[in-house]
Amino acid sequence: MTNAETSVSKATISRLPSYLRYLKGEAGKGVEYVSSAALAKDIGASGVGVRKDLALVSSRPGKPRYGFEVRQLIVDIEKFLGYHRWTNAVVVGAGKLGRAILSYEGFENYGINVIAAFDAAPAKVGGLNGKPVYPMERLSEIAAQNAVKVAILTVPLHAAQEACDSIVSAGIGAVLNFAPVHLRVPEGVLVKYEDLAVSLAALCGECADQIGIDQKK
Amino acid sequence: MTNAETSVSKATISRLPSYLRYLKGEAGKGVEYVSSAALAKDIGASGVGVRKDLALVSSRPGKPRYGFEVRQLIVDIEKFLGYHRWTNAVVVGAGKLGRAILSYEGFENYGINVIAAFDAAPAKVGGLNGKPVYPMERLSEIAAQNAVKVAILTVPLHAAQEACDSIVSAGIGAVLNFAPVHLRVPEGVLVKYEDLAVSLAALCGECADQIGIDQKK
DNA sequence: TAGATTGTTAATCGATTAACAATC
DNA sequence: TAGATTGTTAATCGATTAACAATC
DSSP states (O other), rough: SSGGGGGHHHHHHHHHHHHHHHHHHHHTTTTOEEEEHHHHHHTTTOOHHHHHHHHHOOSSSBBBTTTTEEHHHHHHHHHHHHSSSSSEEEEEEESHHHHHHHHHOTTGTTTEEEEEEEESSSSGOOETEEEEEEEEGGHHHHHHHHHHHEEEEEOOGHHHHHHHHHHHTTTTOOOEOOOOSSSOTTTTOOEEOOOOHHHHHHHHHHHHHHHHHHHOO | OOOOGSSOOOHHHHHHHHHHHHHHHHHTOOOOOOOOOHHHHHSOOOHHHHHHHHHOSSSSOBTTTTTHHHHHHHHHHHHTTTTSSSSSEEOOOOOOOHHHHHHHHHHGGTTTTEEEEEEEGGGGOOOOOOOEEGGGGGGGHHHHHHEEEEEEOOOOGHHHHHHHHHHHHTTOOOEOOOSOOOOOOOOOOOEEEOOOOHHHHHHHHHHHHHHHHHOOO
């Protein structure tokens, strides 16, 4: 528990990526300093909250009258979030979504190396954008060789549990699951559900609420 | 504020989809009753928490000795989350990810109708899996005709702000943004960031933390 | 009945907000 | 200096947990 990350609340950690996005946008425009108030306003948070969060992760304090140094802050947040410690990942399920993720180039900035995809259907096996697609049988072997820590699960619903079992028995301890099913995993294995439909539905819900509120005014 | 949804905490709402996934899994196995303890254990939450959440959304109370009626609970939660009120959505950006989303069939269960995609590049315009891909110029027209409420933004990073502007001026009030950029939008427009790399990196972070904890034991 | 499970009230915990002194 | 902005301490707010009575 002396670890810095364990002393920072989950709520804070969940906000850091938005700070990072905003800061990178400002950095791209050549802005050197950003005030907590400006950051908060654009993000839709409170200034004090932002300052508290930044106090926990920034290596140097903000300067009164100026604010926080943009470039330094970006480095600090990225370091804190572990975007510098590299992790190997694989995609399991080479359907449309799986292939889109395999060829997505945005992972590098986050310290993630998606090395290959796996699929049960031989027709889909082969190469894709320079990254190999292997048959499922080779998952254990290749995961072990490359110290793969995370699997991105993009198989159809009915195949998800079985594929998940293969992932677990390949010794991979974390799964980002895009299939809208509850997965059974042994203790110690992390599963994060990434359900596009749920995200979208939640947004629709907020949207409807807001319209409701607006109409009452 | 007499609206039922506004009286339920965001924390509760964010847990409902996981309850739903679990319940559907049990329903598929023919299970009729589920106890709050069983649900909580599998989800990784507390029994009391689950009961409190369910008390807010379920139309009938749980039965002592039995638990909650699975099928009824599914209906209640779906109703509460608004999966029955239909919403039209469009995809903006017909790249790999955009096309994967356009042809994804899992949205129907959530009351979401993805009607079409739009892309600036004429080469990508045409049909896909029975759903049309239009040029960007027609966004306003088609959005208005179909009362589109939400746009899913899947264009490359540098094109995101411009595409977002088009979405906003087409009168669409909510954006699910897959581009890892901070978007500037006028007040009243909702933006939800869905950054695959951030999700994955967060999982890697948790994974690393857990290994750290394990090693200390 | 006995026991499992629910639902609720009170206590704890954590996170956000408010107030204000410190600083460039 | 005056004013903007930070950082921190105290107060509020909300959510989770603990304890226990109610119920089938």
